[in-house]
Structure formats: structure tokens, C-alpha cells
Amino acid sequence: MKNKRVLVGMSGGVDSSVAAYLLKDQGYEVIGATMNLWSYEEYGGNNENEKCCCSIEIFNDARAIAAEIGIPHYVINFREEFKRVVIDNFIAEYMNGRTPNPCVICNTVIKWVELLKKADEMNCTYIATGHYATIRYNEPASLYELYRGKDTKKDQSYFLYGMTQKALSRTLFPIGYFTKEEVRAIAKKLGLKTAEKKESMEICFIPDNDYRRFLKENIEDFGRLIKPGKMLDSNGMYLKREHEGFPFYTIGQRKGLGGGFPEPMYVKSVDAKSNTISIGKESELYGMEVLVSELNWLSGKPDEKEKYSAKIRFNSKDKQCNLKFINDNIVKIIFDEPVFAVTPGQSCVIYKDDMVIGGGVITE
Secondary structure, three states, X not given: OOOOEEEEEOOOOHHHHHHHHHHXXXXXXXXXXXXXXXXXXXXXXXXXXXXXXOOHHHHHXXXXXXXXXXXXXXXXXXXXXXHHHHHHHHHHHHHOOOOOOHHHHHHHHHHHHHHHHHHHHOOOOEEEOOOOEEEEEEOOOOEEEEEEOOOOOOOOHHHHOOOOHHHHHOEEOHHXXXXXXXXXXXXXXXXOOOOOOOOOOOOOOOOOOOHHHHHHHHOOOHHHHOOOEEEEOOOOOEEEEEEOOHHHOOOOOOOOOOOOOOOOEEEEEEEOOOOEEEEEEHHHHEEEEEEEEEEEEOOOOOOOOOOEEEEOOOOOOOEXXXXXXXXXXXXEEEEEEEEEOOOOOOEEEEEEOOEEEEEEEEOO
């Protein structure tokens, strides 16, 4: 490897801190970079939560870690790109009655397009992040392949299915070969200030985890556009109650439907055009098939004759399935057993054992 210069995305957390250390320890010339993606002033939701993404404390933590490791550190402004690619999509999807996955879009475009451009400007051959995933080169096929990380509980390969061969060839995931406990142990041994830092679980630009507030405050004329509407039962009959506005509901949701039902009810569908939501019993939300579009295959198109597994959301377990191509951009996933709450807008990711084959966005 002639050029071992790598740009490491440093979020101010323990994972990216250890990733940067490991790469330097392996002999790479490491440059730390923290992405400035948005501001509390513009989007709200700080709620005294200064330790979240894009806060001053995050930038300071990343800079301090870089100094401890002995590498240069920069803050890169991607606010305009992030708004256009991630936030605008997030708002549009909810306004169309769908549930978006902003982390997938951020990874696909911001990290593995925009950050790669910055790497080129800084003469870096590689970029690296603190994701729990691994990349292998299949020499006989002359292809790079993406695999789950060693830590099955922390595996983040689901969010990375949008990567390309170019991105895979220029990416390093140094902590993918470790468990979270091992990563923290390394940080403690080094005395890094992020060793005990808690993980952030919310969407980065909604630190208070209140996406209803975010939509209300960031959609022009929200109060005029979004009104209470009718609820329907499983038979399409109107119920004597209203919902608060269709963007506030997602398929599989149980809370916020009101009481008085003989058994728990869940959101079954959301119709933005008619401003209605349908609800049903848990048993009514299971299905055997999923239609997926906006496809991306990391290392070649899969074979319909092969058996795969797929997961329809990050925190669900992948289940065995077969694929049937409707056309080049739409595939039907046929599961061996029912899956719960298929949600348009979310990502469906397909695996062959531990290798990520690819995925796309659920349409129905």
C-alpha cells in the first residue's frame, strides 16, 4: 500500500476515537475530520442536550481526542448538503405519509460521496469511520464485499447498503473486528476521555427525539397543511375518533391512538392524500411479501434461484426469503415467515449469510 493517508470521520464518540487510534497504530497517516451538519439555532430541539451531534462539546471532544492521539483535526461544513439531501427528504417523506430512514441517506450521500470528495481534496486515499461492519476483497471476483461486524448486537451494516464499489474500495472500518466492550477497553487503556461516553440513540438533528416538534417547527404553514383526520378500522369503516395529523403516525405504532379498544390496536396504514389512518389488531399487520425499489447491489445483482435473508428495519432480525425481480429497479421479497409492520420509506436490506448483498426502499 503506497499511500496510507486516511481521513477519519470523528463524531466525538468512543467508536470513531478508537478507529482513529487503531489506524495510526497500524501505520496510517491519519487526519481527523468532524462534520458540521446542522445547527440548533435553525432546527431547534437542543433542550440543554449539548452533548449531541454538531454541538460545541462534540467538536471539542473530537479535537481533544485528535490531540491525544497526535493527529491533525478539522471541522468540515456540510450543512448545505445535509439539508438538501437528508433533512429535505426527511420532511418530504413524512408529508407523503411515509417513514424515512435518514441515517441510510446520510451514509450513502454525505459520508460516501461528499466526505470522499473532501478526502480527494486532502490527498487521502481512504476514509474511515467508527461503524461496526467489515469490508473484504474477493480476489477471484475482483469485487469488494461488505459484511456484518463482529459485534452482532452493534452491527451497523444495515445502514451501509447504499455504498458503491468505489466507496468500498476506499473505506476502512477498523473497529468492525471488535466488540463494543473491546472498543471501550482500548479507549480506557489509552485514557481517552470518550471511553465511558454514552451512545446517542436519537436522530442526530432531532436530539430531543421529538420528531413531531421538528415537523411542526420546520414545515412552512404546517398548521394550515396538516389537520386532524379520520381513523378507519380494518374494514374501512370510520371510527368515532380523529387522529392528530397523518405525519404523526407510522405503521406499527401503538401509542397515541386513544383507549377504549377491546385489545391493543396498531397503525396499519397512513394515507396522506385523504388524511386518514387505518388501525388494526397486531395479527393484521403481518405480511409475507415486501416490494422494494431504489435498489443498490454492492457486489453484483443477486440470483433469484438463491436463498437469502432480509430485514425490514434496523432493530429487527433478518428472516429467510426469496427474491423475484419485477424489473431492474423493483424486487419483491418473499419471506418464509411473516414479518411485522412493513413500513414504506424504511429500508429493506438483503444478506447472504453475513454478507450484505444490497437493498432498497420499501414501497409497500
